[in-house]
Amino acid sequence: MSTLKFVLASPLAVVMIAALPQPASAAPWARGYVVSTYGFAFHYGAKPSAAPTDPGTDCPKGSAQHFSDEVHMRKALEQQPWRSKLEIENILRPPEIDKARLPTYVRFYIWGRAVSYRGWKKGIETYINPFAAPDPGQPQVTGKISDGFNLDGNVQTGGFVNRDGERGIDNALYRAWGCDAPFRGPATATLDLRQNVQMQEGLYTVVIRVSGNKDPMNDDNATVEIGYSPDKIVKDAQGNVASDYSYRIVKSEQYTKLKAKIKNGVVETEQVGQLHVPRTGWFPRQMGDANFRQGRFSLKIAADGKASGFVGGYRDWRDLYIENTFAQTGAEQGIRDYEDAVAMYYALQRNADGLPDPKTGQKFGISMAYRISAVPARVIDPVKPAQVRRPEEDNRRQKAFENLRVTVLKALSTKIVQPVPPGTGEGQFPAMERTIADLPSKDFFLKTLDAPFRMEEVDVHGNPLEKPAPERQVNNNPPAAIVATSKP
Amino acid sequence: MATLSACLMLSAGAAAQTAPKPEPVSASATASPETDPTVPHAKPGVYSESKQSATRFRVTVKGQTFTARDAMEKYLLYRAAMLALEQRSPWFTLVEGRSPGDTAPLPQADPSGYHYSFRMAYWRPVWRYKLAGSAAWSTWSPFSGAAFFADGKDPKTVSRYEVSADIVMQKGRMDDRNPLAFEPRAVSEFLVNQVNPPE
Numbered sequence: 159m160s161t162l163k164f165v166l167a168s169p170l171a172v173v174m175i176a177a178l179p180q181p182a183s184a185a186p187w188a189r190g191y192v193v194s195t196y197g198f199a200f201h202y203g204a205k206p207s208a209a210p211t212d213p214g215t216d217c218p219k220g221s222a223q224h225f226s227d228e229v230h231m232r233k234a235l236e237q238q239p240w241r242s243k244l245e246i247e248n249i250l251r252p253p254e255i256d257k258a259r260l261p262t263y264v265r266f267y268i269w270g271r272a273v274s275y276r277g278w279k280k281g282i283e284t285y286i287n288p289f290a291a292p293d294p295g296q297p298q299v300t301g302k303i304s305d306g307f308n309l310d311g312n313v314q315t316g317g318f319v320n321r322d323g324e325r326g327i328d329n330a331l332y333r334a335w336g337c338d339a340p341f342r343g344p345a346t347a348t349l350d351l352r353q354n355v356q357m358q359e360g361l362y363t364v365v366i367r368v369s370g371n372k373d374p375m376n377d378d379n380a381t382v383e384i385g386y387s388p389d390k391i392v393k394d395a396q397g398n399v400a401s402d403y404s405y406r407i408v409k410s411e412q413y414t415k416l417k418a419k420i421k422n423g424v425v426e427t428e429q430v431g432q433l434h435v436p437r438t439g440w441f442p443r444q445m446g447d448a449n450f451r452q453g454r455f456s457l458k459i460a461a462d463g464k465a466s467g468f469v470g471g472y473r474d475w476r477d478l479y480i481e482n483t484f485a486q487t488g489a490e491q492g493i494r495d496y497e498d499a500v501a502m503y504y505a506l507q508r509n510a511d512g513l514p515d516p517k518t519g520q521k522f523g524i525s526m527a528y529r530i531s532a533v534p535a536r537v538i539d540p541v542k543p544a545q546v547r548r549p550e551e552d553n554r555r556q557k558a559f560e561n562l563r564v565t566v567l568k569a570l571s572t573k574i575v576q577p578v579p580p581g582t583g584e585g586q587f588p589a590m591e592r593t594i595a596d597l598p599s600k601d602f603f604l605k606t607l608d609a610p611f612r613m614e615e616v617d618v619h620g621n622p623l624e625k626p627a628p629e630r631q632v633n634n635n636p637p638a639a640i641v642a643t644s645k646p
Numbered sequence: 647m648a649t650l651s652a653c654l655m656l657s658a659g660a661a662a663q664t665a666p667k668p669e670p671v672s673a674s675a676t677a678s679p680e681t682d683p684t685v686p687h688a689k690p691g692v693y694s695e696s697k698q699s700a701t702r703f704r705v706t707v708k709g710q711t712f713t714a715r716d717a718m719e720k721y722l723l724y725r726a727a728m729l730a731l732e733q734r735s736p737w738f739t740l741v742e743g744r745s746p747g748d749t750a751p752l753p754q755a756d757p758s759g760y761h762y763s764f765r766m767a768y769w770r771p772v773w774r775y776k777l778a779g780s781a782a783w784s785t786w787s788p789f790s791g792a793a794f795f796a797d798g799k800d801p802k803t804v805s806r807y808e809v810s811a812d813i814v815m816q817k818g819r820m821d822d823r824n825p826l827a828f829e830p831r832a833v834s835e836f837l838v839n840q841v842n843p844p845e
Contacts (some may be wrong), residue, residue: 219759
């Protein structure tokens, strides 16, 4: 509410009023939107109310069930030949767990520590070094229907048909991750739901502005702008994203201006080498630029003024791996959401279909799209250029995430196993040590399970303690130079 | 069957069919040479490959000092993956060297519908070896149903051995439900820190 009042009281009101929907005519026009839902363009092939394990035309065996119970957990642990049977049994059912104050958390963190170390030998943290673990396998989409774009202009590639019947749709990310439990199904996709809730609660805002000089529903020389707004989404009394509020647009980053054509209310942009837009996420440290390569955007404007569409292109699959896996820790998300980031790493690499390395031919791009729904809004250029919000309180976590990003990229590019960067929480350290403190069998786990650090080496945030400076001998003799000058 | 027979006949005609290959220096072409993990060069004659048809290759590793079955088989798989990368094949399949009477179950796709870049359990090359003081070759097939060196012989007395497998280079999208399919880049990256050429 306050945002609207501010704008109406400002000189920008004139600009805003000009931006209101105008009747069809050959005059300058602009329409703005705020994105109300935003997420991977994954086509769900089962009934909306189905359970995650229910099959669909997308995933005939249902969603992934990694780590969901003892059967799946045992399957994961038995892949490491260096684990003893006793170790596996104790991980699955920690002895005397009922005597711990928080048995659910005890199991959660012991399982998390265990699945963080699945390398070909002990001591390799395999979310940071996924190539060092054998492929755990991932259910993949086998259906033929997908949303998205024909990015390469070839109807023979991609393997998907969209709901309008267009062939050659390139959405390899959907094939790789579309059966991943937290991204599948409108009712059960925990991470898809989470990222939308977080966006609507103010984590980030995406705005779109379409403008032209002819008819807003038919204009062959229109312009599309898409980008970030520092203004939090406004919701109505029913919790829906409210229409017609004003939002500033940031033009310095996460922003792209594209040429477009509009036909009967369908906006289609040109394809551009780089398309910058905010990426999806549910934690501040994940947020940033999606940077689609060979990017495109489309939007259908409905009779009620709302809009829906897609933005897509090729993204570097290593970025996708890092952004998803380390939103919290690989194990945290894995155990909680039945997701195995190591399996998803292999699925990304296997399904990569773009951005080939000129020397090796290895493809580092994967085709994908975000699905968008949007409501009308006023998208404005403020007098003082707007900036992306970066709250001070997020700095420590952002720094930890950047450390992880650099470390993982180094591991992936060199295939040299990298250690866990301190202070990141990865490997469930020190969370496991703290949580099992009152578990009678804790010594077994502290001795048996790998750990990135020892508790006595770190502070409360898991950062290494500074070693005290060594004590020095004091030399009471006068310096040699003084002795020399004091001679007669 | 025919494949196993062909593998077992390999050494007799090996000189005519095969050419020793130099060891690839690195598994990761994207990193600087100073930082890459490296697999040491194999001595001449340790590794060989022969083309059986337009797409089919036989890869063989020979040695005199037996250390562990797993180590030899992983090295052979690493070399198979490097060959596939050389051939610019996005994936390859193992041709199982089965014989009549073999009892090992046929590999199946994961019943839960999972897809894989490789499945180590299904990399099953065939073996032949000589024991110290014996001129005769013995054979062992992973498909026979017999355990490795289950005949009571001591593998430490092996004086020569050969491990071999036939692979077929594939094009197009990987059939990632095929349990005998291997994605060479994923395989090589998984193994590069693990393998060494045998002596």
